[in-house]
Amino acid sequence: MAFKDYYKILAVAEDxxxxxxxxxxxxxxxxxxxDVSEHKEAEEKFKEVTEAYEVLKDPEKRAQYDEYxxxxxxxxxxxxxxxxxxxxxxxxxxxxxSIFGADAGGxxxxxxxxxxxxxxxxxxxxxxxxxxxxPIFLEDTLAESSKTISYQLPHTDANGHISEINRTLNVxxxxxxxxxxxxxxxxxxGQGIGGGANGDLYLRIRMVPHPLFDVEAHxxxxxxxxxxxxxxLGATIQVPTLSGKIKLTIPANSQTGQRLRIKGRGLVxxxxxxxLYAVLKVVMPDTxxxxxxxxxxxxxxxxxxxxxxxWSK
Amino acid sequence: xxxxxxxxxxxxxxxxxxxxxxxxIVDHGIIEPEGTDPETWLFNxxxxxxxxxxxxxxxxxxxDWSGIALVISLLEELEEIRxxxxxxxxxxxxxxxx
Numbered sequence: 001m002a003f004k005d006y007y008k009i010l011a012v013a014e015d016x017x018x019x020x021x022x023x024x025x026x027x028x029x030x031x032x033x034x035d036v037s038e039h040k041e042a043e044e045k046f047k048e049v050t051e052a053y054e055v056l057k058d059p060e061k062r063a064q065y066d067e068y069x070x071x072x073x074x075x076x077x078x079x080x081x082x083x084x085x086x087x088x089x090x091x092x093x094x095x096x097x098s099i100f101g102a103d104a105g106g107x108x109x110x111x112x113x114x115x116x117x118x119x120x121x122x123x124x125x126x127x128x129x130x131x132x133x134x135p136i137f138l139e140d141t142l143a144e145s146s147k148t149i150s151y152q153l154p155h156t157d158a159n160g161h162i163s164e165i166n167r168t169l170n171v172x173x174x175x176x177x178x179x180x181x182x183x184x185x186x187x188x189x190g191q192g193i194g195g196g197a198n199g200d201l202y203l204r205i206r207m208v209p210h211p212l213f214d215v216e217a218h219x220x221x222x223x224x225x226x227x228x229x230x231x232x233l234g235a236t237i238q239v240p241t242l243s244g245k246i247k248l249t250i251p252a253n254s255q256t257g258q259r260l261r262i263k264g265r266g267l268v269x270x271x272x273x274x275x276l277y278a279v280l281k282v283v284m285p286d287t288x289x290x291x292x293x294x295x296x297x298x299x300x301x302x303x304x305x306x307x308x309x310x311w312s313k
Numbered sequence: 314x315x316x317x318x319x320x321x322x323x324x325x326x327x328x329x330x331x332x333x334x335x336x337x338i339v340d341h342g343i344i345e346p347e348g349t350d351p352e353t354w355l356f357n358x359x360x361x362x363x364x365x366x367x368x369x370x371x372x373x374x375x376x377d378w379s380g381i382a383l384v385i386s387l388l389e390e391l392e393e394i395r396x397x398x399x400x401x402x403x404x405x406x407x408x409x410x411x
Contacts, residue, residue, distance in 0.1 A: 029374055035366050036388065050373075129327060131362075179396075182358040184317050200327065202358065214404050223407040256408075281408060 004095045006052035006065065014066075018057060025053040051092050061100060068099055127190035127199035128154070134183070134203040136173060138210050138220075139242055142268050145173045149203065154190055171203065176268040179207040179215070212240060218274030219266045223281050226250060231282045241265045241276055248278060256282045319356040321346075328364050335364070341378045343367050343385055 007014055010024045031037060032045040039045065055061045132151045140147075148170055155165045169188060177183070182202045189199025207215065214221040224239060234252035238245045241262070248260065258280045266274025288296070306312070325332050336351065338344060344363050346354040356364075367381050376384060 026374075033370070033373055035369055036384070046373075126326065126329070182362060184358050184361075197326075202362070209403070214400060214407075216400060221404065223404070279404075279407075 002095065003069075004048070004052070004093065005069070006055050009048050009052040010056065012056075016056075018059075021053065021056050025049060025057070029053075047092075051096050054092070055096070055100075065099060124194040125192065125196045127192040127196065129199040129202060130189045131182075131202040131204055133206050134171075134173070135206050135208050136177065137208050138213060138215070138267070140173065141175060141177055141207075142242060143175050145175075147171050147173055151201065156191065156193065169201075173205075176270055177205045178218075179205060181205045213242065213276075215267070216277075218269045220274065220276045222276060222278055224248075224250075224278045225281050225283045226254065228282055228284065231255070231280065239276075239278055242267075250280070254280050254282075256280060317358055319358075319361060321351045321354045321356075324356050324361065324364065327361060328368065330364070330368065334368075337378055338364060338367055341382045343378065343382045 007016070010021060010028065012021055012024045016024070028049045029046065032039060032042045032049060034043045034046055037046075055065050130151065130153065132149070134147065134149060136145075136147075148168060150166060150168045152164045153167050154162055156162050167188075169185070171183075171185065173183070182204050185201040185203065187198040188201035192198050212222055220242065222239065224237070226235070226237075230237070230250060231254045232252065234254070235250045237248055237250060239248045239262070242265070246262065246265070248262065250260070260278040260280070262276040262278060264273045265276035268274075285292075319327065321332070321335065324330075324335055328335070332351070339346060339354070344356065344360040344367075346356045346360065348354040363385060367378075367385060370376050370381050370384060371378070
């Protein structure tokens with residue numbers, strides 16, 4: 001259990017007054033709030049900052065902490081020796097609990113919404129809702145698909161001990177789900193306490209990026225590479241879609257960046273299908289032998305084409 | 314499966330919020346249920362998650378409801394722009410060699 005320097009966490013001096021502490025806390029809480037921050041350790045940082053403030057804003061707790069800190073965390077008066085109640089899984093750290101006791105966090109504090117699997121025990125309480133990411137391939141959204149999901153559930157036994165158990169569920173994912181959508185599985189969340197209803201499980205749909213297709217709302221985009229002569233003369237080519245290959249006609253004199261619409265080959269939506277757009281990209285061959293080079297030279301001398309015409313205006 | 318809806322009473326239950334708070338959140342346009350009054354209101358799963366987010370911001374950062382309405386709409390906009398930026402970058406990368 002690491003010693004936590006609450007002054008350092010809030011970046012305030014040891015003799016900072018309560019106003020300075022409040023300001024420092026507010027600033028950091030805004031910075032690291034998990035709903036606002038993109039910081040990858042935002043949740044950890046936010047908890048740490050909240051814990052530090054919980055102690056330093058309260059003169060009594062602060063004095064107790066100062067005492068503990070002064071003796072480098074070696075004060076014996078507060079240690080319960082065995083340190084056996086590790087089953088407590090609260091918002092505050094073990095370090096906090098070791099000084100102030102496991103029940104001190106949040107007492108009299110206006111209930112803070114928790115982010116983890118905490119539960120405030122009371123009679124007949126509904127179980128916690130749990131949210132988990134559900135990665136989905138684009139191919140899976142075309143029709144209803146069946147997925148297996150594993151998640152962890154806090155489990156409270158008869159003695160009030162909390163542990164985590166692994167749950168596995170088979171889930172039907174409806175056709176046409178969209179990125180960020182949430183699917184609710186009623187009663188599959190945390191168990192209710194004292195006869196309370198179970199919480200729910202929410203699956204947050206995360207679309208896995210596809211190697212070939214980009215997504216634009218309910219449309220798909222595929223980049224189609226073309227040889228210069230295919231772009232010039234037109235061609236019929238095979239294009240992959242999410243459900244097999246199709247034939248696509250490239251008109252003569254096509255350009256890089258041009259979009260060809262393939263109707264109804266996009267993603268499934270609640271109403272109808274999106275489209276697939278083929279975006280053309282003219283590419284040059286990597287190597288050119290002498291014969292090919294000669295052909296390019298013939299082309300260069302006979303084609304009256306200035307690709308930089310706009311510069312000479 | 315279809316779209317999953319919550320009644321007003323259900324939303325109060327799953328968020329453990331008093332009805333007055335939900336009404337306040339709806340009054341501020343933070344969530345916009347279908348239906349015209351609490352008896353006919355229908356909330357979707359997205360609104361449940363926005364309600365929870367609103368509550369966390371309200372409790373943790375001491376922001377009032379009108380401030381939260383602003384924060385949440387800006388966060389949504391930010392998320393959309395990030396998403397769009399990511400898409401455009403991905404598409405652009407398919408055009409840039411090396």
